[in-house]
Amino acid sequence: MSIRKIEIMDTTLRDGEQTSSVSFSASEKLTIAKLLLEELKVDRIEIASARVSEGELQAVKDVTEWASENNYLNAVEVLTFVDKDVSINWMLDAGAKVQNLLTKGSLNHLTHQLKKTPNQHFKEIEENILLAQKNNIETNVYLEDWSNGMRNSKTYVFEFIAFLSNLPVKRIMLPDTLGVLTPKESFDFVKEIKDKYPSLHFDFHAHNDYDLGVSNVMEGIKAGADGLHLTVNGMGERAGNAPMASTIAVINDFMHNIEIGVNETYLHTISKLVETFSGVMIPENKPVVGANVFTQTAGIHADGDNKNNLYFSKLMPERFGRTRKYALGKSSGKANIQKNLQELGLQLNDEDLKKVTQRIIELGDKKQVVTKEDLPYIISDVLDRNYEEKVKINSYVLTHSKGLKPSTTVSVTIEKEAFEESAQGDGQFDAFMNAIKQAFKKRKITLPKLIDYAVRIPPGSNSDALCETIITWKNDEKEFKTRGLDSDQTVSAIKATEKMLNIIIN
Template identity: 60%
Template sequence: MTPIEVMDTTLRDGEQTTGVSFSEAEKLAIARLLLDELKVNRIEVASARVSEGEFRSVKRITEWAGKNNCLEKVEILGFVDQNISLDWIQEAGGKVVNLLTKGSLKHVLGQLKKTPEEHMADIQHVVVEAEKRGITVNVYLEDWSNGMLSSRDYVFQMVDFLSQTKVKRIMLPDTLGIFNPDQAFEACQAMTQRYPDVHFDFHAHNDYDFSVANVYMALKTGVKGIHTTVNGLGERAGNAPLASVLGMMNDHLKLSNTLNEAKLTHVSKMVESFSGVRIPANKPLTGEYVFTQCSGVHADGDNKDNLYFNQLLPERFGRVRRYALGKTSGKANILKNLEELGIELAPEDMKKVTQRVIELGDKKESVSTEDLPYIISDVLKNGATKENIKLLNYSLNLVRKMKPVASIRIQINKNIYSETSVGDGQYDAFMKALWIIYDRLGRDHPVLSDYWVSIPPGGKTDALVETIITWEYKNQEFKTRGLDADQTEAAIKATIKMLNIIENDEVKFKD
């Protein structure tokens, strides 16, 4: 069976995502990842005539592709503009033009102000000129989906004409994402049955969240190629996501292709970093949570006979299965995480730890595998860390062009101490006041070695802030976390937790 061609247009259509603009170096890196690692068949890297920066990016990609014998896999969008696009592409080192033509009568008459015959004559000129220059021509029928709904005779007239030229592929875009799956199937089938010898690509947009379903239906009609973008980047609602299309082709349609599933996550994360567009946590195949089981019932079933596995095994995509800890956790989730840590607990202790994890999850505190040793330590010592150290009051004062000031009042065992200090920031001032008290008492204290802040997406000013602080104390490293709507308060909560861990576990930290 001839493999389905996957043409990825992250670098052209994907870059039309609002706010996304790849640098020259990023474009080259993505091109190499797509062709070298993921093994897509073709990439569309730019539109001709856009900018000088775009020209330099394309030139870098074509130079690299030429040295690596894959120049024919690099495609550039061009326009029906006599020789202007061809000149640009040729100078940039390109060998394939994806010619943007009109796929609906409305576009020809309304935008070009020409007759179909005049438009076809203009296309013929570009195709002939490209052949003279050794440039392969693929053709986009822009607005083809609307053309099939409102001016099908015009579409057939165009394809009748194009199929008699030197055009290699005819590409069928649902430009405005208007098709539902039934319409996509019917329209693509009309093309493949009428023109069985023509290589058709299908190009989906996701305006109704139908892009992957429409690709599925198009492939069932026998189209030979499909277009994707990494992470579904693209104008408006984006394009068909490469990961979802790949999973669907492999598991549902069982269609041969050249792509390397194991590289999918790596490429996806790189594009996320370069684009600045986050991958939703529940995004199929590439999202953070998609291989994480939360329900204790599911974890129990997996323990007994992998009852909650499907074909999408995380190892296929360079991932691992995880078992979340929270209010829906059961003993099985805890067991899975303890296995990862190499810890065994007695049945009674397991019940206590499970209950503590559920309690924390009910308060919306995130519980990670790294937290388990501390939770276990707390639970097995009467269920909670004793608060021998309490922060009674504190005041933070920030005045423009002056250093922040912190005043604190803290209880250590039965004694109460107060101190005031300045610092380079509010938390720094708080810590300096705290350590003045500790130094006065001759107490050792840890060194802060890492400070990490996580703010959930959404941009709300009252969003919860999670602060995780890594401490080093007597040659050992441990972490504490605080959660609050205020970043400084979250850090202070993590600090008080740290003080009590040291106070209650002093033997644990001795050299």
């Protein structure tokens, strides 16, 4: 099987920047350009459109200056227009050496947008390309709306390619501008062109309007495309372009006769950087780079991973500089929790593991998200019950109104005797404590004094599920602490108080 090298051109900084409301600063463009070429190792990058603005000109100058110093200048490309010498002069001012000339790839666009004949268009294109050559600028040519051109004006497309084949053009670029192609059309159209012009270099540029970007790219490669245009996170106009990460993973895993130079270890890094700079958040379920795509949620999957990695595939997270995670929630089984405990260096016996599992399921039923960092606190909360439960807070109502004192009504069982008390206080928890004191006063039991009250979120947790309340009590001369854990601060304090009540009643 012969190996075929495919060029990868990233157009995040040009086509990707056409995502609604996205604009990269000059420093952001330079940072992304460096990562794309030095770390991700794409073959080429398209970084801007000529004539856009002074800010864009400065951004291109920054990139070309760095690229020139680091031998990447011929890998930096700029979109230009058939506008006599305007774009060429802009390129010269910017220090760029490769133009991607935007031309009309369908008779429909040519006739209704430019209102010109093919011969008129071709003549102006030839003038531009020869002027570029005179100024030592390399030319690639975009056939805009090529996909519809192949559907509706194929004779024109082949006449155009025949014309370009006699000019100093390095690459002819075939864009599915409106993202309308099916995978079969992508294959058939590219193959028809490559069969007729096997010695010419053709890039395939897919958009994702029908969510077929990656499928169309695969078919374009099979048909003989020599290069691909991709964007980080699939950014681009409308539904965006074919996404970099998914496409690279697909090529590496399923197209064994294709060779690419992309370093997939950096796919996640560049994805997060572009997310930060663009403000466009990555969906959590986005393949390869999404937050959840290497997270097992179902307990049966974690159990299978413990038994000969039954739920592993070629998409191993380590390939992309990531790690596999096991979610904690209502679908968690003991295997999920054991995986997380192993990472923390903790062990529990079967009985304690069962208690912790039940607590995590309870939190999951409340739609709370639990993280690995929360686990030690859940364990502490669940296992810190070395007493017989003689006091139980059954229910309570906490009220807080403007201009009125907070009040609480509490139902509590003390050694099988039920009490219902109401009280006011300076805050909701103070009102709760006053109601509890009234119930215990009827049992002639004095409660210890509260001398310290601290609330914290488990360190390292990025979850909104839990906060821990630690209350220090003083009874006679003895001090002791109790902890409560819940998503609500007041409720966590109530749980800490319930532990205190059981300690003193025992």
